[in-house]
Amino acid sequence: MKYRNAVIIVILIIIADQALKFYIKTNFVNGDDVRIMGGWFRLHFIENEGMAYGLKLSESVTGKLLLSTFRLAAVIFGFFLLKKLVVKGYAKGAIICGSLILAGALGNLLDSMFYGLIFSDSPYSCFSGNYDNMSSMIKNHNATIVAHLTSFGHGYGKFLQGKVVDMLYFPIIDTRMPRWVPFWGGKNFIFFEPVFNLADAAISVGVIILVFFQKSLFHKPAMQAEVPDTLEVNNANPL
Numbered sequence: 001m002k003y004r005n006a007v008i009i010v011i012l013i014i015i016a017d018q019a020l021k022f023y024i025k026t027n028f029v030n031g032d033d034v035r036i037m038g039g040w041f042r043l044h045f046i047e048n049e050g051m052a053y054g055l056k057l058s059e060s061v062t063g064k065l066l067l068s069t070f071r072l073a074a075v076i077f078g079f080f081l082l083k084k085l086v087v088k089g090y091a092k093g094a095i096i097c098g099s100l101i102l103a104g105a106l107g108n109l110l111d112s113m114f115y116g117l118i119f120s121d122s123p124y125s126c127f128s129g130n131y132d133n134m135s136s137m138i139k140n141h142n143a144t145i146v147a148h149l150t151s152f153g154h155g156y157g158k159f160l161q162g163k164v165v166d167m168l169y170f171p172i173i174d175t176r177m178p179r180w181v182p183f184w185g186g187k188n189f190i191f192f193e194p195v196f197n198l199a200d201a202a203i204s205v206g207v208i209i210l211v212f213f214q215k216s217l218f219h220k221p222a223m224q225a226e227v228p229d230t231l232e233v234n235n236a237n238p239l
Contacts (some may be wrong), residue, residue, distance in 0.1 A: 003086040006099045013103035017198040018110060021165040025119060025147050027138075031128030033169070034137045040172045043134075044195050047122060047163035061161065068112040068160040075109055078102040093209070094217040100206030107199030111164040116157025122147040166195045 028034075028045035035042050049064050082098045127145055131137035157163070173191040177184045210217065 001086060001092040001095045003083055006082055006086060006095050009096065009099040010103040010106065013100065013198065013202050014107055014110070017103075017107040017202075020167065020198060021111065024167045025115075025122065025165050026149070027143075027146060028167075029128045029141055029146055030122040030124045032137060032141060033128070033130045034134055035132050036134075039174070040170060042169040042171070043167050044169035045122075045128075046124075046166050046195050048166060049163050064112075065160055068109070071105060071109045071112065072160075075102065075106050078105060091217045093213065097206040097210045097217065100202040104199040104201070104203030104206070107197070107202070108164050112160055112162045114159075115155070115162030115165070117153050117155045117159060117162070118149055119155045119162075120147045120150055121156035122163075164197070166197050166200070168197060168201070169195045 024043065024045050028043070030045055030047065033042055033044045078098075079102065082095065082102055085095050085098055125145060127142050129137070129141055131140065155162075170192045171190045173189065175189055177187055177189045179185040
């Protein structure tokens with residue numbers, strides 16, 4: 001697989017991720033929840049200052065800067081590593097997984113780097129609502145309090161201090177646990193509860209595939225091609 005094709009995969013994921021984030025950021029009130037497919041898939045707009053799925057390194061500005069700086073270094077190293085995988089002839093699946101992980105890391109990094117510079121803030125609002133569909137949301141919510149693009153450098157934050165936009169919510173199971181269940185008895189149970197974005201999904205898919213199929217993915221076809229030559233030499237010189 002060519003390095004150019006791997007970069008194209010990264011670019012396509014970035015475009016899709018950022019397009020959805022721009023739409024959500026500029027059309028949803030923070031906290032808006034819209035049912036898309038019954039109740040098991042929703043668009044639920046929230047922002048976080050940390051890692052994938054809303055995890056945080058620290059509540060402080062310093063923690064945010066450290067995380068964003070680490071993410072920037074990881075993305076730069078990721079491009080060199082992806083190039084190395086291609087040059088050494090690793091399996092196409094391994095390169096695609098690497099592209100997914102790199103694209104996800106870069107997608108969230110762009111939020112951290114620039115969103116504070118180009119967007120007005122989206123504080124959690126009491127005007128957010130729960131809607132049965134997109135048309136209901138567009139018709140009934142207050143569009144005057146959504147975030148908007150600003151001139152560069154006049155947004156809600158500084159470089160590397162932007163908030164990551166999340167919106168994909170899959171509460172496939174939403175029920176109250178029976179009282180006899182240990183620890184969770186009588187409590188509300190939701191699966192899957194984290195809200196995430198396309199970048200998070202790309203990272204997760206890439207990592208999961210690598211974990212379960214690492215033996216078949218991390219081999220180099222060029223090395224395998226040398227085996228028949230070795231066998232021919234041995235056959236030509238029998239003991």
